[in-house]
Structures are given as C-alpha cells and as structure tokens.
Amino acid sequence: MPYIPKKQIRRLAGPTVYARGLDYYERGYIKGIQQQQNGTISKIKASVQGEEMYKVELFFLESGEWEDGSCTCPAHSDGMHVCKHMAAVMIELASLQKPEVSSFFSEPVQKKQVSEKEATSSLRHFFMDHFSGRLTTVESIGEPMRAEFVLQFFSDYSFVQEKYFTVQLRIGVDKLYVVKNMEDLFASIRQRSLLPITKNFTFDPTYHYFKEEDLQALKMLEYIVRNQKWQKDGRTASFGYSETSARAIQVPPVAAEQMLERLTPCRQVFVQSATRNQLVPFMVKEEFPGTFDMQQADEDYLISYSAVSYPPKRISLTSYYIWNDRLYKIDPEADRDIVLLFHMLMDTPQGRLPLSSEEVGQVYKQIVAPLEQNEKLEMTESIRSSIEEQPLQAKIYLDKKENGLTADPLFSYGPYSIHAVTEQQTPEDKAILVRDTKQEKDILQFIEEAGFHWNGERLILSQEEDIALFFLDILPELKKQADVFMSRAAESTFIPPETLQVEAALDPSMGWLDISFETSDLNEEDVFHLMKALKEKKRYYKTIEGGYVSLTSSWMKNLQDLLQDTPVTEENTENKKMRMPSYKTLLLDDKTRESAGWNASATMEDLIRHIRDPQTFEVELPERLNADLRDYQKLGFQWMKALTAYGFGGILADDMGLGKTLQTLTYILSERQKNPEAPPFLIVAPSSLIYNWEKEAQRFTPDLKIAVIHGTKPQRKKQWSTYEEADVWITSYPLLRRDEELYRGRVFYGLILDEAQNIKNHLSKSFRAVRRMDAGRIFALSGTPIENKLEELWSMFAVIMPGLFPDVSKFKQLSPDQIKQRIAPFIMRRTKKEVLKELPDKIESSLYCELNKQQRETYMAYLERIKAETSQQLKEGLSSNRMNILANLTRLRQLCCHPGMFLENYTGSSGKLDELMAFMKDSKENGRRVLVFSQFTSMLSIISKAFDEAGLSYFYLDGKTPSDQRMALTEQFNEGSADSFLISLKAGGTGLNLTGADTVVLFDLWWNPAVESQAADRAHRIGQKRVVQVVKLISQGTIEEKILSLQDKKKALFDQVIQTGESSLSSLSEDDIRELLDL
Structure with a gap:
C-alpha cells in the first residue's frame, strides 16, 4: 500500500495541521481504509471521525509518489491544502509500513506507536495553537508575492461571434517571472515544496504568500487544471475538457463567468490586445x-x-x-x-x-x-x-347576431384608431405611432380565451356556453382594461342579477316564504327552470327568450343554499314565485337582503328582527304570574313568543338551574290567556320529573289547570276522560310510548319536551311516539342538546321543526358550521356565568385516592387479563366485541370504587371509600351539607352501610324511588333534614333542586362530563346562597385518570355547534379504548 514518509507529511501539512492529524490517528478516528487501482493511479479511501464522518481520498502515482487528495470537510473546501483528516490518513498509511510479526503464535504488535519526543512535540504545537490564540501563519513571518494575470482572447470557430480565453501567470517579489508550468506551481503549494521559477528565484510556499484576491483567482485556476487532468485520466470532472498548455490555461466556457468574477478584484490583470502587440489593463464596464x-x-x-x-x-x-x-x-x-x-x-x-x-x-x-x-x-x-406618443384607450364593440356574439376591438391613441385584428389605421399617417403592445396583447388574450374567432369579417363567438362564460368571467375583467360598448341586442343577451326585481314576502299563518321575480325578462316557465339551474349549482341560466342570467352573484348563491332541501316543482313555482318554508327567511343573509333589486316585505323584516333580537318583540308578561322573572328569563319568554308568532319551535338550552321550567310555564300561561278555548299543552318529561312540573306549576302559575297522566293503564284511561278541561297535560316518555293509541287523533296546542335528550335516538320508541304527536307549537328543553353526536340534534329538530334538515344521511355530510347556521335562530343558550353575576362561585377540584394494597393487587390482576382480552377482541373487530369490551372497562371502574361491588369473597376495604369517609367527617365538623353521586347503586349501598356505621344521617334516592317520594325527600333535605344525600347519577342527575347542599361529591367518573355537570348543578342553581364545592374522587394510577384525560380531549363538538364553554363526549372509538388501556 503506498505511503508518504512522516517528514514529508509534516512538510505538506505544516506543524499545526500535522499535530492535529497525529492526535486523530492516536485516538483511532480513521475507519475503513481501502485501496483501489485505476490504471497508473492508486486511490486510497478512508473515513475519519470529526464533528461528523468525513470522506478522505488520496491519489498516488505508479511510482508511489503522492499526487493529490481531497476531503469532504469544510477546511478543505479550497482544495489547495492538506487538512487534519488527510494528515491523519497519511500518518496511518505511514504507520502501516512498520515491520509486523505475522506469525499466528506471536504476540500482537501494538500499532500507532510514535516516539514520546515526536508525540510531545506535535501535541505541544497543537496545545499552543489551540489555547494561546496565536497561530503561526506564513503571512506573519513570510514575504508577499505579486501575481500578474494575462488574458488572451481567441475566436471560437464553432461559434464565430463568440470568444474563449486563456490565462497566463507571472509571479515574483520585486520582479515578475513567467510561470512556465502552472501545474507545478499548484503542486508546490499543495505539497509545500520548493519550486524553482528561474535561476535567480525559487518559490517557497512555506515563506511566500499571495494576497487573498490573487489566491482566490489561483484556486479557480487550480480547479480548472485539476478537472482537465482528471478528465484525461477518466475520473469525474466538474468542467468540460479543453486543451491547455503548461504555461497558458484555457478556461472552459462553463467556468469562464466565475473566472472573470474572481479576476475582477485582482490588482494586476491585463488583456493581450488583439490589434496591438501590447498589454491593456483589464477593465469591466457594466453596459x-x-x-x-x-x-x-x-x-x-x-x-x-x-x-x-x-x-x-x-x-x-x-x-x-x-x-x-x-x-x-x-x-x-x-x-x-x-x-x-x-x-x-x-x-x-x-x-x-x-x-x-x-x-x-x-x-x-x-x-x-x-x-x-x-x-x-x-x-x-x-x-x-415624427414620433406620436399618446395613451392607449381600448374600445370593444359588442353586438348580437343570429349566428352569435360579435366583437369589434379598436385601439385608440389620441386621434388615431387601429383595428386590433386587421391593423387598419385611421387616419392613415406616416407618423411613428407609439403603441402599448403589452396592454394590447393582454386585451386580445381576453378575447381569444373567450373563444372568439375571425370569420373574415369580424370576431364572432358562436357556442352558447362560450357566450355565457364570456359574460360571466371575461367581460368583468375586460371592462377593467377597455371601454365596452354593447348594442341593445347584445345588452339583452346578458341579464345582470342586480336588474332582476325580486319580491320576498312572508305568510306566517301558512308558514310560507315566497320569492317572486317581478321582471319582464323572466316568465313563469323561466322561474321554474332558473330555480332548477340554481339547485343544480349551474353558473348561468339561458332564458326562453335567449338571454343569459348569471347565477354566481352572492345573493344567488344564498338563494341556492336555501334551495338545497327544497324540492323545485312546477307547483311551487306558480305565478313566477318560488315557495319554500318560512324558516328559510332566517337563512337569508344581510348582504342578500340589501342587494339591488331585492324588496323584502315588512312582515319578513319583522320576523328577522324579532327572532335575532327577541327584545324587539313586544309582549306583556301574563297576568297572575306568581314570580318575578329575571331579565334573561323575560328574554327567553319573549323568544318563545316570537317563534310561536311566526310558526316556529325551538330548543331552550339554558344551563341547568337557570329556570327553564319557569320560562316555559310563563309562556304556556301567556298562550292560554290569549287562546283560552284552544286545545291543551302536553308536557312530556322523565318519570322522575312529572310531579316536579306539577309542583312548579302550582307555585308559579296557579291559574293553570294541570292534569298528570300516571298510574296503571285503567287509571290513565279514566284520567283521560276527566281531564278535558285541563290547560296542561303532563306525562312521561315511557307512558307516552305505552299510550300511543290513546293519543292518536288528539290535537294539542303545544308540545313541551323536557330533558329532550330522551328523544336523541331517532330509532328509539320514544322518538317515534313523540314525532306522532299532533301539536302546533313544539319546544324542547335541554341543558345538553348534544350528549354524544350531532345526529342527536337532527332527532330533536325532526320533531320540533320537520324539514329544517335533510334526511340523516345528508345531514351527516353537513359541516358543523353549516349546522350551526341553520339552528342558531332556533336555539337559545345562556350559561350561569353569563347571566347570574350574583350566583355564588362553583369551585371544582379533584381529590386523588391511593388504592390500598389488597385493592391494588386485585386491580392489577384484572387489568393484565382485560388488556390481553381487549387486544385480541380489537383484532377481531370492535363492532362485534363492543359490549364485552365495555363490560370489562366497567369492571375496572368498579374496582377503583370498591372490589366488593362484584367480588363476593372480597373482605378488604377501598382507598376511595376511606377517603370519602374522612372527607365526610371533616364536612360534618365544618357544617357542610353534601350530595354524593354514584352511577352504581351497588356502590351507594356500600356507602350507606359505611354511613350507618359512622352515624351519618342521610337521604337515599335511586331509580326505584317513586316520583312523589322524590319531591318529599327534596323538600325535607332543603329544609335542613339529614347531613347528606346519596343519589344515583342517572336517577337524580336532572330535575332536582337541592340548593340546601353546598358540597357535591362525584364518587366515580362518568364518560360524559356533561352528565357530571348536571349533577353538580342540582346544588349550584338559582336560590343557592353559598359557594358550592364540587369534588371528583379519582383513583390514582388507574383507568379513572385516563377517563379524565379523555374527557378533556372530547370537548370540541358541543362548542362547535351550540356554544363555547360546554363539553360533550362522543362514543368510545377504538383509539379511545387503546388509550384507556395503554394498548
């Protein structure tokens, strides 16, 4: 494997870089050295760990002499100097040349051993350079070099109008010398070796240095030389290959721009004159x-x-x-x-x-x-x-012919006019008329996009859809750039929506809104087809006479929204009128009603004003009302009266405790006094509340004759026959279902649905029974009109205002905003925080309880088993296993309360029960009266035994408590009897007024936080004089903490549709279940 002697490495890298490379070598930062042979060139590849992993390549000639190298680190970006990573690999190669014992049985030879003196010397340099801040550089001890660049330009014979150029170099200190071989100069700089330039001057890269601007130009030349050399050797190059002599470097075209930019700041740059044998100073003019x-x-x-x-x-x-x-x-x-x-x-x-x-x-x-x-x-x-410069004034003349719409575009400049197509100019003149060709082109582009074509005489548009789209889309934009003139025939082709005279009238007695088109441009058949086109969301309608009506204006789109649930038939478009339900009036926006051509009847404007602001609906409170209504309650009464006056119903969705019952009884009394001979009202309520309604009516509206339908079926039949004189009938949802045949054919003046969430399921028997009732005015009362999903609203309005929404499948396609827009006029919602400034605070807190040892062991055992079962059941499908999964979740919740609820052999206690007993003891000592809610009657039974043993007095109420006893227990508690009240969440969460309590304990969490809020509001309501404390008991580290988190995540649905600040919980999804069990 080729290598470089360490002495040469030190000379190539310099002492500082060498010391750093040695440090990297000794730390073992070099990875994966490989050798590749490419002809006469040997390439060494390695990776070196620095701030990141850098790639190093070293190239050696066949003789073993080092030629070049590269590294991907930032320090080597100039490509001119050896970096510490390259030095580290060079030192590694040098160390590999040491004799090694190759015998299998020999002791391993330690690699990377250097003399102590060498290592100490190198590290000393590194230490001083790094920490002293005084790096020794050539610039501080050496001598500056002068560099002179000479450019010579040559014709490119492939492109006779273009040039290429070469660069020659002269360097020196006092005197300049021609560099005869630039490649040798670059090698000298890289290898830090001496380069004789002449007999009298030798370049020493360790002593001589170039100015920064000259150095940047040299780097560019070195890049060019290296690329040309690499391309000759078959390696990758950045620039195309061009022939270069040793003395003059030919700059390839792709590098020419950058080379000239690098040369511009240099002080000594000359151009070899093409006409004179002399050098001309290099100058660049930007023009x-x-x-x-x-x-x-x-x-x-x-x-x-x-x-x-x-x-x-x-x-x-x-x-x-x-x-x-x-x-x-x-x-x-x-x-x-x-x-x-x-x-x-x-x-x-x-x-x-x-x-x-x-x-x-x-x-x-x-x-x-x-x-x-x-x-x-x-x-x-x-x-x-002779130059005439005038502003452009474009003119477009439109006319209607038998074969289509014609256009005549003229471009006018002062007294001159030019036809846009024929270019004919009038008057003809030899003056140079300056034209705005860009604007002319833009105008012609509009005309071309419309589809106009030249038929030899004029521009014409023939297709019906093209003509309509021209008037709809292009003409408005064209008018911004040109004056458009239309003949009478062309004007009659397009009927702007603002020219249509529309009459909007209301007939509250019949429940109809009539939209009439009072214009000669449309006949009766046109109205029918125009409405169909609107309903089908078309952009225009062509009248029978051939005119085009735009259906894209804002009021047309508003009308289009109104038509979506209204059938368009020839019957409901007679006499040029479109007839639709009167509640659609409230969906007309202000912009539509203020549009040109719209005329709304006084009755229609009154309806909109009265429903949007019930205070404007003037009505007196009924006589002999035994109550002083608060302002917000008067407003609720006015709202119900206004809706009734225009044939509508609605949902009174006030917060629990704000007096929905009183507002409704005031409304009923007012209607009975106005229409004493009319049929009675029917109030349908949960079984537990029918006597509450009777008591409240006797208290506030004693003039009303009340008939409570209850008891056995024979008793109810008898009551029917004796209650003909009653003003108000009261029954329950279960009895209404059973007595459906008895109600058949009976007409009621009005229907009141208390706790209307009882009809939230449109597939339930209660929903079907209520929907069959024949009543002229229907109001629902519910503090939580949405408990789980939006379809519950559909169910309520299907009873209250049939037709407000389409069928269920189409309703599901509506967005929450669309639903909110429709229901807003028909729902009144106020919270305690908004209207009862004087109501004492409600302080909510959570009390975390530790499971005791035996309880925790039991809980953990069940948790592991249930997690395994649920995981398998979810794989099989949630829909088929939902009941089993929910049953298992209920088991875990019961274990959090008390394992004895379902484990007969459980003899231990419960951490939560122990916490409750300590809380009750403290409450009694402080004179606080407590409501304790649980959804499990078996838990209430365990709590009652604990209360008995502790000597705590209490009342008890669950679903088995008769209605008349409920009222008696409520009155006794409010009068001061008993310290506490144990209540089933389902049976006592609504309809009770328990202002005698000032503390509410929610013993266990319910999926729906709205149900918990209803329970707390049994105490926090009108009549309460003290601050109410609401405490949730939560078993720490259990599923109850997960339920609390889930409640917080599910509060958006009610906020979106009804009002901000409330909450609702959708049915548990698979993701919810996985989150609850950490699956």
Whole structure:
C-alpha cells in the first residue's frame, strides 16, 4: 500500500495541521481504509471521525509518489491544502509500513506507536495553537508575492461571434517571472515544496504568500487544471475538457463567468490586445458595448449597429462581451431585448434592419425608448419629431347576431384608431405611432380565451356556453382594461342579477316564504327552470327568450343554499314565485337582503328582527304570574313568543338551574290567556320529573289547570276522560310510548319536551311516539342538546321543526358550521356565568385516592387479563366485541370504587371509600351539607352501610324511588333534614333542586362530563346562597385518570355547534379504548 514518509507529511501539512492529524490517528478516528487501482493511479479511501464522518481520498502515482487528495470537510473546501483528516490518513498509511510479526503464535504488535519526543512535540504545537490564540501563519513571518494575470482572447470557430480565453501567470517579489508550468506551481503549494521559477528565484510556499484576491483567482485556476487532468485520466470532472498548455490555461466556457468574477478584484490583470502587440489593463464596464443608429430611407427606417465592421464578441456561456480590448458585462434580464436586437442585426447581410413606421411604433417601448434612455441610440431630429406618443384607450364593440356574439376591438391613441385584428389605421399617417403592445396583447388574450374567432369579417363567438362564460368571467375583467360598448341586442343577451326585481314576502299563518321575480325578462316557465339551474349549482341560466342570467352573484348563491332541501316543482313555482318554508327567511343573509333589486316585505323584516333580537318583540308578561322573572328569563319568554308568532319551535338550552321550567310555564300561561278555548299543552318529561312540573306549576302559575297522566293503564284511561278541561297535560316518555293509541287523533296546542335528550335516538320508541304527536307549537328543553353526536340534534329538530334538515344521511355530510347556521335562530343558550353575576362561585377540584394494597393487587390482576382480552377482541373487530369490551372497562371502574361491588369473597376495604369517609367527617365538623353521586347503586349501598356505621344521617334516592317520594325527600333535605344525600347519577342527575347542599361529591367518573355537570348543578342553581364545592374522587394510577384525560380531549363538538364553554363526549372509538388501556 503506498505511503508518504512522516517528514514529508509534516512538510505538506505544516506543524499545526500535522499535530492535529497525529492526535486523530492516536485516538483511532480513521475507519475503513481501502485501496483501489485505476490504471497508473492508486486511490486510497478512508473515513475519519470529526464533528461528523468525513470522506478522505488520496491519489498516488505508479511510482508511489503522492499526487493529490481531497476531503469532504469544510477546511478543505479550497482544495489547495492538506487538512487534519488527510494528515491523519497519511500518518496511518505511514504507520502501516512498520515491520509486523505475522506469525499466528506471536504476540500482537501494538500499532500507532510514535516516539514520546515526536508525540510531545506535535501535541505541544497543537496545545499552543489551540489555547494561546496565536497561530503561526506564513503571512506573519513570510514575504508577499505579486501575481500578474494575462488574458488572451481567441475566436471560437464553432461559434464565430463568440470568444474563449486563456490565462497566463507571472509571479515574483520585486520582479515578475513567467510561470512556465502552472501545474507545478499548484503542486508546490499543495505539497509545500520548493519550486524553482528561474535561476535567480525559487518559490517557497512555506515563506511566500499571495494576497487573498490573487489566491482566490489561483484556486479557480487550480480547479480548472485539476478537472482537465482528471478528465484525461477518466475520473469525474466538474468542467468540460479543453486543451491547455503548461504555461497558458484555457478556461472552459462553463467556468469562464466565475473566472472573470474572481479576476475582477485582482490588482494586476491585463488583456493581450488583439490589434496591438501590447498589454491593456483589464477593465469591466457594466453596459452593452457600442451604440445603435436609426435613419430614414424612403418610407422605411433603418436600424443598424455603429461598429458593424468590428462588432463586440460574446465570451462563450457568459454575460461578458469583449470589444476594443475591453470587457463589458450585461444584465441578462434588463438588456435582453438589446442583446437580441444586436444579434439579429449581426445575422443580416448588411447589418441593417428595415422597419416601417407602424413596426417602429410597435417596438418603440421595448427597444427604441430604452436605447434612447441609455444614450445608445442616435437618430435625427426629424425622426424624433415624427414620433406620436399618446395613451392607449381600448374600445370593444359588442353586438348580437343570429349566428352569435360579435366583437369589434379598436385601439385608440389620441386621434388615431387601429383595428386590433386587421391593423387598419385611421387616419392613415406616416407618423411613428407609439403603441402599448403589452396592454394590447393582454386585451386580445381576453378575447381569444373567450373563444372568439375571425370569420373574415369580424370576431364572432358562436357556442352558447362560450357566450355565457364570456359574460360571466371575461367581460368583468375586460371592462377593467377597455371601454365596452354593447348594442341593445347584445345588452339583452346578458341579464345582470342586480336588474332582476325580486319580491320576498312572508305568510306566517301558512308558514310560507315566497320569492317572486317581478321582471319582464323572466316568465313563469323561466322561474321554474332558473330555480332548477340554481339547485343544480349551474353558473348561468339561458332564458326562453335567449338571454343569459348569471347565477354566481352572492345573493344567488344564498338563494341556492336555501334551495338545497327544497324540492323545485312546477307547483311551487306558480305565478313566477318560488315557495319554500318560512324558516328559510332566517337563512337569508344581510348582504342578500340589501342587494339591488331585492324588496323584502315588512312582515319578513319583522320576523328577522324579532327572532335575532327577541327584545324587539313586544309582549306583556301574563297576568297572575306568581314570580318575578329575571331579565334573561323575560328574554327567553319573549323568544318563545316570537317563534310561536311566526310558526316556529325551538330548543331552550339554558344551563341547568337557570329556570327553564319557569320560562316555559310563563309562556304556556301567556298562550292560554290569549287562546283560552284552544286545545291543551302536553308536557312530556322523565318519570322522575312529572310531579316536579306539577309542583312548579302550582307555585308559579296557579291559574293553570294541570292534569298528570300516571298510574296503571285503567287509571290513565279514566284520567283521560276527566281531564278535558285541563290547560296542561303532563306525562312521561315511557307512558307516552305505552299510550300511543290513546293519543292518536288528539290535537294539542303545544308540545313541551323536557330533558329532550330522551328523544336523541331517532330509532328509539320514544322518538317515534313523540314525532306522532299532533301539536302546533313544539319546544324542547335541554341543558345538553348534544350528549354524544350531532345526529342527536337532527332527532330533536325532526320533531320540533320537520324539514329544517335533510334526511340523516345528508345531514351527516353537513359541516358543523353549516349546522350551526341553520339552528342558531332556533336555539337559545345562556350559561350561569353569563347571566347570574350574583350566583355564588362553583369551585371544582379533584381529590386523588391511593388504592390500598389488597385493592391494588386485585386491580392489577384484572387489568393484565382485560388488556390481553381487549387486544385480541380489537383484532377481531370492535363492532362485534363492543359490549364485552365495555363490560370489562366497567369492571375496572368498579374496582377503583370498591372490589366488593362484584367480588363476593372480597373482605378488604377501598382507598376511595376511606377517603370519602374522612372527607365526610371533616364536612360534618365544618357544617357542610353534601350530595354524593354514584352511577352504581351497588356502590351507594356500600356507602350507606359505611354511613350507618359512622352515624351519618342521610337521604337515599335511586331509580326505584317513586316520583312523589322524590319531591318529599327534596323538600325535607332543603329544609335542613339529614347531613347528606346519596343519589344515583342517572336517577337524580336532572330535575332536582337541592340548593340546601353546598358540597357535591362525584364518587366515580362518568364518560360524559356533561352528565357530571348536571349533577353538580342540582346544588349550584338559582336560590343557592353559598359557594358550592364540587369534588371528583379519582383513583390514582388507574383507568379513572385516563377517563379524565379523555374527557378533556372530547370537548370540541358541543362548542362547535351550540356554544363555547360546554363539553360533550362522543362514543368510545377504538383509539379511545387503546388509550384507556395503554394498548
């Protein structure tokens, strides 16, 4: 393997670089040395670890002499010097030449051993260089070299108008000497070896140094030489090969631009004159050489170049030209047209280009004016005086013929007009008319894009769709650049939307909105077809008379949105009217109603104002209302009355505890006083709340006659016959389902659906039973109109306002924003934070509980088994195993509460129960009254036993508690009986008013945080005088922490559609399950 003696390495690299290379060698940073043979050249490849892994290549001649090398590190980017990585590989090669014992049984020879003196000396240099900040350089101790570059330019016989050049070099200190072989000079610099230039001068690279600007030019020349040499040897090169003598380096065209840029800052650069035997100083002017001339010859104008006999020549593949031994650098972008003109003139036989006055006018702005501005054009005063420069005024004349739409484009400049196609000018004149060819081209491009074609006489557009799109898309843009004149026939072809007179009228009694087109441009059949075109989202409609109506305006698009769920038939477009449900009025945006040609009836404007701002709907509170309504409750009452006045229903979605029941009873009383002979209202509520409604009605609206339908079926039948005089019927969802036949044929004035989430499933029996009720006005009450998914809203509005949404499959395609836009007028939502500034704070916190030892062992055993089962079940498919998976998740949640809930032989306690008992003891001592919620009645049973043993007084309520007892227990608790109330989350989470409590404990987490919020609001509601503390008990390190995290991630759906600040939890997905169990 070839190598370099260490003495030579030290000389090549210098002491500092050598010391660093030695350090790398001793640390073992060199990896994977390989040798490759390529003809007479031997290549050594290696990798060296530095700040990153660098690739080193060393080249040796057949004689073993080192020729060249390279490294991918930044320090070797100049390609001129040996870097520390190259030095390290050279030292490694040198060390490999030491005799080694090759016997299999011999002791291994230690590699990389150097003398202590050598290593110490090298490292000493490295230490001082690195830490002292005083690197010894040639510049500080040596002598500067002068460098003189001489360029000689030659004609390229392949391209007679182009040149290439060579570079020769003279160097010296006081006197300059010709470098006879530049390759030797570069080798001397790389290898740090002496190079005799003459008998009197020897170049010493360790002593002599070049100025930075000269060094950069030399590096470029060295690159060129190396590339040419490598290409000869068959290796990769950056530049194309060109023949070079030892003394004069021929610069290849691809490197010429960079070479000239490197030479520009050098102080001594000369050009060998092409006409004189002398050197001319190298100068670069940034302009195009020479001048142009324009003369008149008869009716034409001749443009020529001033130095046609000896024109400038371009230096191949560069932006440089040489002329009269000087270099000129052009701007390829700014001077592009001038350069093109020059080359065109050089290609003509006499170096002249004849142009007519019209042609000069057309190229004036591009060529003539820039040449004049740069003082590059000579012309006579008579030519200059004949130039007419006026602004362009484009005119387009449109007409309608039997075979299509015609266009006549004219370009006017002052008194002159030119036809855009025929170029005919009037008046005819020999003046040079300066034309704005760019703008002319842009205008003609619009016309061409429209599809106009020249039929020999005029431009014509024949296809129906092309004519429509011209008026829709191109004409508005064309009008920005030209004056457009239309004949009456052409004007009648296009009917702008703003010229259509539209009447929008409302008939609340019939529930219809009529959109009428009061215009002679459309007949009754047109209205039908125009509406169909809108519904099909077409961009234009062609009338029966042949006119085109744009369907792309903003109000047309708004009307298009209204039509999506409305069938377009000949029946609902009679008398030039489009009839649609009146609620569509609220989907008309302000921009549409303010559009030109739109006229909205007073009734329609009243509807929009009253629904958007119910305060503007003037209505008195009913007489003998036994309550003082707060302002927001009056607003809710006005909103319900306004919706009723216009035949709508809605959802009162106020926060729990804000008095939805009171607002609704006020509304019912008002309607009964207004229409005492009308059929009764029907209130449908959960079984647990029917008596709450009765009590509240007796309290606030004692004039209302209330009939509660309950008991056995015979009892209910009897109640039916005796309740004919009632103002309000109250029943439950389960009884409504059972009594569906009894309700058939019965008409109610209004229907109130309390806790309307009971009909959220459109496939349920409750939904079907409620939807069959015949009632003129329907309102839903729900603090959580969305509990899990958006389809729940569809179910509610399918009952309240049938037709507001399309069928379920199309509803799912609507975005949350589209849904929100439709429901916004029909949902009123206020939170406690917004309207009850005087309501005491609700302080929410989480109390983390440790599982005790026995409980944790049990939990972990079940967790591992359930994780394995669930992983397998998910592979088989979530849909087929959902019930099993959810049952297993419930088991884990029960273990967090108390293993004894389902393990009969469990004798231990529960960390969470122990924490609850300590909390209850502290609460009793501090006089706090507590509601304890759990979704598991078996857990409530365990808690009740613990309370009994501790002597804590409490009430108990679950789904088995009769409705009448619920009211009695609530009243007793609020009056001060018992310290606490144990409540099933499902049975007592809604409808109870328990303001006697000031503390709420959520013993276990529920998937839906809205249900937990409802439970907390049993205490935090109107009438509460104290701060309410809500505490969630969470078993640390268990699935309950995962549920809490999942709740936080699932709060976007309600926010998007109803109102910011609430939350909802979608059904558990596979990803949710994997997250809960860390699968």
